[in-house]
Amino acid sequence: MPSFLKKNKKLVILFSLLLFHMILISIQVPRGKEGTYFESFIFAVFSPVQNGVVALCQSVNRIWNDYFYLREVRVQNRRLNTEVTQLRQENTLLQSLLKNYEKQNEVQEFLSDISEDLVHCRIIGFDMSNAFKSVVINRGSHHGLKKNMVVLDEKGHVVGRMVDPITFYQATVQLITDHKSGVSVVKQGGNSVGILSGNNTQMCEMKYILSTDEEVHTGDVIVTTGHDGIFPPHLKVGMVSSVQTTPGLFKKIKVRPYFQVNQLHQLAVIKTNANIVF
C-alpha cells in the first residue's frame, strides 16, 4: 500500500484535495445558507486587504482632487453630497412610513429612531463570479450589522440584504439582481403581489403575476410589500420595463432596478429589524 501511494503521490494529492472540497461542500448541506467557519476565516483574512486597497485608492483620489483642483469647493461639495444622500435615504423611508403612523408623537419618536438606525457604508469589492450577485461593504458586526438587514442605495431604493459571511469590519450584501434572491413586491398603489427575483444581469423578473392580470404595465413603479419579513413595505425597488403575456399561467415581467451595479458607491443598511419597526 505505501509503495502504491509513493508511486502515485501526485494523484493521491489531487484526490485528497478533491475530497477536501467535497467534504467542504457536503458540510454546507445541513447548514443551509449559513456560511462555514472556514469560508468566514478566508473572508476575514482577505477582506481587510480589500478595504485597505479601496481606502488607499480613495485617499490618492482625494489628495489629487483636494489639493490640485478646487480644494475648498470639493470639500464642501463632498460634505453636502453625503448630507443629501443621508437626507434622501431618510426621506424615502419616512415618506413611505408616515402613512402607518397617525399620531404626531409616534411620528416624532420614529423620526429619531430611524435616523440612528441607518448605517452608512461604502462598497469595497464585487462578487468574483458575477458582479450582479453580491458586493462587499466596509461595515460589519462591529457596527451592529447582522444577517438579513436591508441595504439601500444613495436614494433610498432597495439594493439587497445582508448575508454571510459577516466579519467585524466587512460584510457581504446579496443584491436583488442575484438569481437566488427573492423579494415580495407589488405595483405601487396596486394589489398584484409577486416575487421579484434577479437573473444575474442588470434586470430582475417579477414572478407569479397571472396572465389574466391587467394591472401591471410598462413604466409602473414596483415597491416592497413587507410580506417576506425581511424587506420593509413601501420601499421602491424598480420600474417595469416590459410585460409579456406567455401561453403559460404567468406573465413574464421584467423590472429594471433603480441602481446600477457599476455606479453603486455609498450604501445604507437599516439596522433595526424590519418586523419590529415597520
Next chain:
Amino acid sequence: MKKYIYILLTILVVFIVYTFLGRISPEIPVALNLFTIMVVYLAVLDGEVMGAVFGAVCGLIQDSFSLGVFGVAGIATTLMGYLAGFISRKIYVISFFKIFLFIFTMSSFQLIVWKLIHSFVFSEPVFSESHVILSQPFFNALVGSALFPFFRKIFQSVSSDSL
C-alpha cells in the same frame, strides 16, 4: 522556503490587483481571472502538484468572495491546475502563441467544469449568467501570454535562490 513566501506574496498581489480592477469596473475581474493565470503559470513552471495546491487555495479565495456553494470554484481550479501541470510536462508551452493557446484551453476547461458543477448544484441552466464571464478564457490568454516571460524570469530567479 523563499519560494513559498513568494507564492503567498503572489496571492496577495493578485488579490490587490483584483480589488483595484474591480474599482475601475466590477465586470473586469469577471472577464479577466488573474487567479487562473497565476495557477497556470505556477503549474507550468513547477508541475502538477503545485498547480493543484495553488489552484485549491485560489479557488477557495474566489469562493469566499462569491455567493453560492463554498468549494465549487475550488474543485474547478484544482483540476485545472493539475491538468495544466501535467500537460505542460508533455508539450513545450513557452512561446507566446503556445502559451496563449494553452491558457485559453485551460481557462475554458476551468470555466466548463465550474459551470457544470454550478449548474448541477443549483439546478439552473448552464447559460443563465451574464455573458461577460464567457469572454474570460480569451482575456486570460491575452493578458497571461503577454505577462508570462516577465513572470517566468522572476520565478526562476526566486527558485534558483532557494536552491
